[in-house]
Amino acid sequence: MIEAGIIGGAGYTAGELIRILLRHPEVNLNFIYSTSQAGKPVASIHQDLLGETDLKFNGEINSNADVVFLCLGHGNSKKFLAENTFSEKTKIVDLSTDFRISADDHSFVYGLPETKREEISAANYIANPGCFATAISLAILPLASESLLKEEVHVNAVTGATGAGTSLSETTHFTWRDNNFSAYKAFEHQHLAEIKQSVKNLQSDYSSVINFIPNRGNFSRGIHCTAYTGFRGGLEEAKELYQDFYKNAAFTFLVEEELHLKQVVNTNKCLVRLQKFGDKILITSIIDNLLKGASGQAVQNMNLMFGLEETLGLKLKANYF
Incomplete structure (x- = not known):
């Protein structure tokens, strides 16, 4: 079993990471470190885990853990x-965001599996991509x-309230x-x-x-991204390109139908749709932020780092209803 630890256990991403790792068949969740919640039951903060775990937050780390996830503020x-x-x-x-730019002096590999699978598999340190960066990159990288990419790219994307984290601010209050x-x-x-990189x-x-242009939506989770740029080829040519680019991708799929967030919320999927309007191509992509x-992509990266099946612990069903 892989002995795993989480640093910074009280936030949204940590909560989702705990939920996944508790059910991962190759992982034992060894410790969850939190200075603000040390000694408290994990389920007292992440109340969706009531009855799922008796773990408590730790005030100390296990420096010999096999893998550690850093869920700290930027x-x-x-x-x-x-x-x-x-x-x-x-x-x-x-x-x-601390290690995502490769020009900085560090040994972290940027962990976008669709383009960095081999590097991730050989890495000891991974910089997990940002949520908007994931949705937008997967839309335009093919x-x-x-x-x-011959012209400017125009992107409009909206994220749910969980994208702002658990700390309260004027724009996170319900009212x-x-x-x-x-x-x-x-x-x-x-x-x-990181998108430009x-x-x-x-x-x-x-x-x-x-x-x-990023936007705040009045829903809890998910990112809906639309991007367009000049493209002289035909729609079928573009579809063939995207299908080939993502042919080995475990979670990214090209689809024909109109996209909406209920297709991906609670999953590790990215769905992509292509449309052609004159000399422009419109790419829509959706993910759960x-x-x-x-957190899902972080576990996907962990699976690759340890030579496990990439989808292990991540075969999650969307909350469609």
């Missing part, structure tokens, strides 16, 4: 690793793989979110850097702008 993973050490055998999956919709961080979202890895000469956009 900027805190580097600080934590500077102050704490793990054994040489310990693999680390970081769910923050075009980049054939150097077919603000309910019956409301808003854009934020237009053209400046932090995930743009992924595009450049496949199409090094791409120099046009990726225009991204807490699973394929965070």
Whole structure:
């Protein structure tokens, strides 16, 4: 059994990670570290786990764990690793932004399995992609793989309230979110850097702008992304390209029908749909921001790192009804 630990156990991504790992056939959840909740039953915070586990939050880490997931606030993973050490055998999956840009001085591999499977399988340290970055990258990377991004890319995407984390702010209160919709961080979202990095890895000469407008929706979870750019080829040509690009992908699927979030919420799937309008291609992609956009993809990466079947513990059904 893989002995696993979680650092920062009280947030949404940690809650979903705990839920998955408790049911993973090859994992024993060894410890869940939380300075704010140490000593409390895990199910007292993650109340969907009542009756599922007797684990309590730990105030200490097990430095000999086989794998550790960092579910800390952005900027805190580097600080934590500077102050704490793990054994040489310990693999680390970081769910923050701290190690996602490869130009920075670190040994973390960017963990997007659809493009980095071999590197992930050989890695000891993984930087788990961001939620928006996952949905947008999976929408446009097949075009980049054939150097077919010739113009600016325009992206509009909306995320649920869980994308903001558990910390309260003016825009996370129910009275603000309910019956409301808003854009934020237009053209400046932090995930743009990793999206551009992924595009450049496949199409090094791409120099046009990726225009991204993120939106807040009044629902709990999921990301619905629409992206469009110039494309001179036909729709069938594009479909063949995407089918080939994702032929070995465990969780990313090209579909014909109109997409909606209930198809993916509570799963590790990304669904992609293509449409052609004149000389433009419209790509729609949908994911669950807490699973394929965070905890599910982290477990997918862990499976690859340990040579396990990629889908192990992740065959989840969408909450369609």
